Amino acid sequence: MFQSLSTRLQETMRKLRGKGRLSESDVDQALREIRLALLEADVNYKVVRDFIAGVKERAVGHEVLSSLTPGQQVIRIVNEQLTELMGGSQAKLTLASKPPSVIMVVGLQGSGKTTTTAKLARMLKGKGHRPLLVAADVYRPAAITQLQVLGEQIEVPVFSLGEEDPVVIAKAAVEHGESYNHDVVLIDTAGRLHIDEELMTELVRIEGAVNPSEILLVVDAMTGQDAVNVAENFNKQLPIGGVVLTKLDGDARGGAALSVRAVTGKPIKFVGVSEKMDGLEPFHPDRMASRILGMGDVLTLIEKAVATVDQEKAEKMAAKLMEAEFTLEDFQEQLHQMKDMGPIDQLVGMLPGMGKQLQGMGIDDSHLVKIEAIINSMTPEERRRPEIIRSSRRKRIAMGSGTRVQDVNRLLKQFNQTKQLFKQFSAPSKGRRRRGLFSLFQ
Amino acid sequence: MWKRLFSKKTNEEPAPQEKEAGFFGKLVAGLEKTKQGFVGKVEQVLSGRQVDEELFEELEEILIQADCGVSTSLYLVDQLRERAKEERITEGDRLREVLKEEILQLLQKDASPLKTPEEKPYVIMMVGVNGSGKTTTIGKLAHRFRQEKANVLLGAGDTFRAGAIDQLEIWAERTGSEFISHQAGSDPAAVAYDAISAAKARNSDVVILDTAGRLQTNVNLMAELGKVHRVVQRELGRDLDEVLLVVDATTGQNALSQAKRFQEAVPLTGLVLTKLDGTAKGGIILALANELNLAVKLVGVGEQYEDLQDFDAEAFVEALFGEGN
Numbered sequence: 118m119f120q121s122l123s124t125r126l127q128e129t130m131r132k133l134r135g136k137g138r139l140s141e142s143d144v145d146q147a148l149r150e151i152r153l154a155l156l157e158a159d160v161n162y163k164v165v166r167d168f169i170a171g172v173k174e175r176a177v178g179h180e181v182l183s184s185l186t187p188g189q190q191v192i193r194i195v196n197e198q199l200t201e202l203m204g205g206s207q208a209k210l211t212l213a214s215k216p217p218s219v220i221m222v223v224g225l226q227g228s229g230k231t232t233t234t235a236k237l238a239r240m241l242k243g244k245g246h247r248p249l250l251v252a253a254d255v256y257r258p259a260a261i262t263q264l265q266v267l268g269e270q271i272e273v274p275v276f277s278l279g280e281e282d283p284v285v286i287a288k289a290a291v292e293h294g295e296s297y298n299h300d301v302v303l304i305d306t307a308g309r310l311h312i313d314e315e316l317m318t319e320l321v322r323i324e325g326a327v328n329p330s331e332i333l334l335v336v337d338a339m340t341g342q343d344a345v346n347v348a349e350n351f352n353k354q355l356p357i358g359g360v361v362l363t364k365l366d367g368d369a370r371g372g373a374a375l376s377v378r379a380v381t382g383k384p385i386k387f388v389g390v391s392e393k394m395d396g397l398e399p400f401h402p403d404r405m406a407s408r409i410l411g412m413g414d415v416l417t418l419i420e421k422a423v424a425t426v427d428q429e430k431a432e433k434m435a436a437k438l439m440e441a442e443f444t445l446e447d448f449q450e451q452l453h454q455m456k457d458m459g460p461i462d463q464l465v466g467m468l469p470g471m472g473k474q475l476q477g478m479g480i481d482d483s484h485l486v487k488i489e490a491i492i493n494s495m496t497p498e499e500r501r502r503p504e505i506i507r508s509s510r511r512k513r514i515a516m517g518s519g520t521r522v523q524d525v526n527r528l529l530k531q532f533n534q535t536k537q538l539f540k541q542f543s544a545p546s547k548g549r550r551r552r553g554l555f556s557l558f559q
Numbered sequence: 560m561w562k563r564l565f566s567k568k569t570n571e572e573p574a575p576q577e578k579e580a581g582f583f584g585k586l587v588a589g590l591e592k593t594k595q596g597f598v599g600k601v602e603q604v605l606s607g608r609q610v611d612e613e614l615f616e617e618l619e620e621i622l623i624q625a626d627c628g629v630s631t632s633l634y635l636v637d638q639l640r641e642r643a644k645e646e647r648i649t650e651g652d653r654l655r656e657v658l659k660e661e662i663l664q665l666l667q668k669d670a671s672p673l674k675t676p677e678e679k680p681y682v683i684m685m686v687g688v689n690g691s692g693k694t695t696t697i698g699k700l701a702h703r704f705r706q707e708k709a710n711v712l713l714g715a716g717d718t719f720r721a722g723a724i725d726q727l728e729i730w731a732e733r734t735g736s737e738f739i740s741h742q743a744g745s746d747p748a749a750v751a752y753d754a755i756s757a758a759k760a761r762n763s764d765v766v767i768l769d770t771a772g773r774l775q776t777n778v779n780l781m782a783e784l785g786k787v788h789r790v791v792q793r794e795l796g797r798d799l800d801e802v803l804l805v806v807d808a809t810t811g812q813n814a815l816s817q818a819k820r821f822q823e824a825v826p827l828t829g830l831v832l833t834k835l836d837g838t839a840k841g842g843i844i845l846a847l848a849n850e851l852n853l854a855v856k857l858v859g860v861g862e863q864y865e866d867l868q869d870f871d872a873e874a875f876v877e878a879l880f881g882e883g884n
Contacts, residue, residue: 153629156623156629157628157629157812158812159626159811159812159813161624162620162623162624225809225834225837226690226692226834227689227690227691227692227807227834228690229689229690231722257726258698258725258726258729258730259722259723259724259725259726259728259729260722260726261722262721262722262725262726263720263721263722263723263725263726264721264722265722266721266722266743267721270721310834310836310837311837312592312837337690337807337809337810339688339807339810339811339813339814339817340809340810340811341626341809341810341811341812341813341814341838341840341843342623342624342625342626342811342840342842343626343809343837343838343840344809344811347809364688364689364690364774366774366776366777367688367774367775367776367813368774368775368776368813368816369811369813369816370813372811373811392689392719392720
């Protein structure tokens with residue numbers, strides 16, 4: 118049930134690999150797997166049907182059947198089609214030509230509107246804007262307080278008139294924004310069911326009163342087949358400009374994203390990836406395609422690495438790896454850089470094929486802390502030449518780092534294995550290499 | 560049930576007949592969307608048709624579209640196929656009853672109501688992902704227990720989300736429940752501990768503990784949940800009466816992952832399915848019943864207090880498939 122599409126596809130493709138050529142029925146079988154995987158990822162049924170038809174048309178054509186690596190071709194086509202379906206390139210926030218730009222945030226209850234609104238304000242502030250938050254959720258108990266607390270955290274002022282009519286609040290807020298020189302006014306509206314006519318009318322009234330340059334619909338990534346109805350309903354009544362997909366840090370594959378985009382034609386502009394205030398990222402359709410397919414998000418990982426890793430150091434490190442001169446000292450350095458990139462579980466989740474395998478294994482920074490402590494308790498000499506670490510040194514290191522001798526043994530053993538694997542860098546099998554490195558964190 | 564167990568006072572009972580009808584009416588109204596979206600489609604497919612493979616495939620499609628999940632949909636359709644063969648059913652219309660029976664059977668598999676209170680305080684802990692409706696459910700439950708003249712104490716265990724403590728406090732005020740909280744950002748286990756000791760000292764009938772919403776993949780936060788549970792257990796000297804996972808009915812197949820992961824962290828006793836009124840799908844309730852051994856104990860079919868109902872598989876299926884309304 119929780120098997121990722123990539124694992125299942127790999128199984129199907131393994132069966133096909135020996136064949137050299139693919140028949141139409143082979144492709145059909147592979148497409149069946151893809152279909153089930155997409156459905157399990159909560160992609161809307163109709164969207165899946167159209168999608169599969171599109172892939173099939175391309176796949177049974179010349180493109181695949183005459184290819185030497187038909188399995189990979191199928192995956193490539195699927196990935197391309199998915200990316201296309203999700204809108205090709207990245208879409209930006211629409212701001213008004215004449216400030217203040219008014220941004221309305223709408224959605225179902227519990228989808229994450231208030232958090233998203235605050236995150237967006239923080240992001241805009243970081244880009245030099247002067248945002249104003251508006252508390253227009255007058256129904257949920259303490260929703261106003263929530264926004265006020267968040268506003269304090271990110272140091273953005275919050276406009277509130279208590280439990281006044283939201284239309285009145287919105288209007289007054291925009292006027293307030295104008296006179297206090299805020300160039301973006303973000304309105305947090307109350308959560309509502311898309312079928313609640315009265316509350317939907319209220320949204321339309323707010324929209325009419327403040328004429329927003331952008332209306333963002335917040336959708337929970339875990340939403341099921343209903344995501345399409347929700348998006349369609351909101352879109353019918355309001356000129357939605359884009360979608361924010363929240364709670365993507367969970368294990369939901371986010372098929373809802375695909376459906377919403379396919380059915381409404383509205384781009385996904387941002388994704389929420391953590392509970393913290395900095396956990397809002399621009400949406401990249403190609404990367405989401407990989408996620409739905411369970412293929413990892415290598416690009417984001419590389420970007421993070423580029424942003425934090427010293428290029429020169431990295432090149433030196435790579436050279437050392439190739440020559441198997443990699444020492445524990447280098448490893449210590451690498452650990453530092455990795456920690457700068459963010460929580461390890463998030464990084465690992467971006468690796469292809471790793472997400473599912475590592476979930477529930479409890480990989481987190483505490484393992485790194487342990488490893489680091491062990492290495493820190495070694496002498497520089499020991500780090501450079503780990504082979505001199507005999508039993509009395511092991512005991513000392515364990516004592517010094519607050520770990521057990523077994524932990525030290527394991528680290529040394531795995532370090533050696535990794536080194537061995539890198540020695541065979543010319544023709545390593547990918548799977549083996551990965552296991553070697555990552556077993557260090559278990 | 561409170562009156563009987565914890566207090567000698569017997570107030571006059573509301574006329575049960577009338578109450579039942581109102582309750583059922585609410586359920587029917589709350590499930591209206593699901594009824595139209597799911598049963599409506601089933602009926603369209605089945606009426607006047609001969610039973611053949613195409614029919615089964617269309618049914619499968621409808622089930623998957625209703626969020627029943629691939630494996631549960633396949634299971635149900637296989638059941639129908641088998642029974643159609645055994646019972647020689649050739650008319651589509653007759654399959655409707657069979658489907659209803661099979662769904663009922665699935666829902667009844669692990670069904671059980673909220674545990675009957677044996678010892679004071681009756682302790683309920685609410686867990687779930689962000690935005691599933693934990694705090695609101697607590698408010699409604701508190702109201703219900705207060706109606707039954709129980710002394711209720713709410714513990715503000717969500718010390719993380721901004722405004723969560725205030726939100727629960729408002730519910731405590733509205734329902735006339737007692738309220739235990741610490742500062743935002745403090746240790747939720749400490750809040751839980753205080754809530755239980757306060758309940759003991761004040762002789763409360765019911766304690767409902769809120770917890771912060773957390774995604775099931777966050778290992779650290781799941782471990783924290785385990786700790787809160789252990790602290791409550793220790794202070795109580797016995798198991799909690801209910802540990803309920805709150806699931807948003809609009810959730811797709813991820814609900815299964817939620818239930819599995821939360822179950823690994825704390826011993827869940829059942830599920831609360833919220834926001835059922837907002838979805839034409841809600842088939843996730845079948846997927847959960849089919850693939851996990853967890854009882855659905857409460858369903859939320861609207862925003863009113865009385866819209867949080869005890870889950871009754873028969874009434875549920877009747878409201879879904881019932882004539883008229």
